[in-house]
Amino acid sequence: MSETVAIRVESLSKTFGRRKKRRVEAVKRITLEVHTGQVYGFLGPNGAGKTTTIRMLLNLIHPTEGCAYIYGQNVQRNHSVLRRVGAIVEGAAFYNFLSGRRNLEVLARTANNYDPKRITALLEQVGLAGRAEHRVKGYSTGMKQRLGLAAALLSSPDLLILDEPTNGLDPSGMHEIRQFIRELADEHGKTVFLSSHLLSEVEQVCDRVAIINLGEIVREGAVTDLLEGKTQLRVEVSPADKAAQVLQEHWSLSTTMTLPAIPSPPIPSPTTAAVKQPGNSNARWLTVNASHDDAPHIVRHLVNHDIDVFQITSQRQSLEEYFLSVVREETERAAG
Ligand SMILES: Nc1ncnc2c1ncn2[C@@H]1O[C@H](COP(=O)(O)OP(=O)(O)OP(=O)(O)O)[C@@H](O)[C@H]1O
Numbered sequence: 209m210s211e212t213v214a215i216r217v218e219s220l221s222k223t224f225g226r227r228k229k230r231r232v233e234a235v236k237r238i239t240l241e242v243h244t245g246q247v248y249g250f251l252g253p254n255g256a257g258k259t260t261t262i263r264m265l266l267n268l269i270h271p272t273e274g275c276a277y278i279y280g281q282n283v284q285r286n287h288s289v290l291r292r293v294g295a296i297v298e299g300a301a302f303y304n305f306l307s308g309r310r311n312l313e314v315l316a317r318t319a320n321n322y323d324p325k326r327i328t329a330l331l332e333q334v335g336l337a338g339r340a341e342h343r344v345k346g347y348s349t350g351m352k353q354r355l356g357l358a359a360a361l362l363s364s365p366d367l368l369i370l371d372e373p374t375n376g377l378d379p380s381g382m383h384e385i386r387q388f389i390r391e392l393a394d395e396h397g398k399t400v401f402l403s404s405h406l407l408s409e410v411e412q413v414c415d416r417v418a419i420i421n422l423g424e425i426v427r428e429g430a431v432t433d434l435l436e437g438k439t440q441l442r443v444e445v446s447p448a449d450k451a452a453q454v455l456q457e458h459w460s461l462s463t464t465m466t467l468p469a470i471p472s473p474p475i476p477s478p479t480t481a482a483v484k485q486p487g488n489s490n491a492r493w494l495t496v497n498a499s500h501d502d503a504p505h506i507v508r509h510l511v512n513h514d515i516d517v518f519q520i521t522s523q524r525q526s527l528e529e530y531f532l533s534v535v536r537e538e539t540e541r542a543a544g
């Protein structure tokens with residue numbers, strides 16, 4: 209039987225601290241499924257419960273309730289299934305006084321799969337070949353992260369579980385690692401589960417995402433489905449404060465509304481109404497969570513309230529904006 213499900217998490221919970229005062233419900237009854245060959249993103253703000261979930265998946269901590277399965281095996285009962293998993297968990301530890309290559313050698317020998325050619329190839333793949341003989345002590349955060357990825361791949365795992373794999377990488381490093389992760393899935397059939405709060409990264413590399421906030425999964429789905437129909441209208445208005453007030457009677461505004469005019473203004477599409485800006489210094493861009501069809505209503509509403517409209521343009525919401533709006537909404541809801 210071919211395996212289709214790499215990870216299954218059922219009603220998984222973790223509560224830290226016994227005393228009521230110190231109790232933290234880090235993960236609350238989360239359920240999710242990751243199919244083989246997918247790159248699955250686990251998104252959430254700081255403290256959302258990402259690392260705690262990953263630690264439970266790897267059997268590093270025990271769930272308070274619920275179960276985690278990898279390739280159908282309960283990770284708490286059948287540890288051996290974890291041999292098929294390569295992982296980076298927060299702050300991978302290496303021997304500082306050894307070189308990157310020596311660290312990988314030690315790990316490989318411990319796991320009984322020492323193969324110098326493979327180590328050389330991995331160092332090359334993660335872009336560390338030039339620094340392989342240097343001590344880890346002198347590595348930058350990004351270089352340690354790359355070494356962590358090489359270490360995770362050492363045993364040729366079927367499944368990679370990566371906690372914030374692009375942490376500490378510069379934009380070009382992120383791009384490389386993103387491409388590398390995509391290749392692992394597309395060309396080598398690996399399944400990748402990665403956590404991140406760098407949403408633009410996740411948007412570009414993941415097939416599916418779950419958004420976790422305050423220990424709960426608040427959205428889950430294919431990236432394209434989550435963003436379907438999620439548009440925003442950007443409108444340049446004066447006076448902006450009054451416009452924001454008036455618009456909020458019917459629509460929600462994105463937090464990016466407080467940004468001043470963006471450096472390169474969006475090119476208005478032929479369907480958007482554009483009015484030349486007469487150099488009004490009170491004019492500001494507001495971002496409204498509304499569909500393209502709402503544009504005429506928004507303009508009418510503003511004009512009826514004596515607000516000047518200079519430009520209006522629609523844009524697709526990025527995963528980042530979507531994520532921020534979901535987190536804001538859910539946090540407000542949780543606060544009652
Ligand atoms: N060992 C622990 N003891 C007590 N509380 C903990 C422990 N580990 C995590 N927590 C708490 O659980 C919650 C979730 O933490 P977790 O590290 O899983 O978040 P995260 O999503 O990985 O955040 P980040 O993006 O900052 O890495 C936080 O409130 C954290 O303080």
Ligand SMILES: [Mg+2]
Pocket residue numbers: 258259260298371
């Ligand atoms: Mg974390």
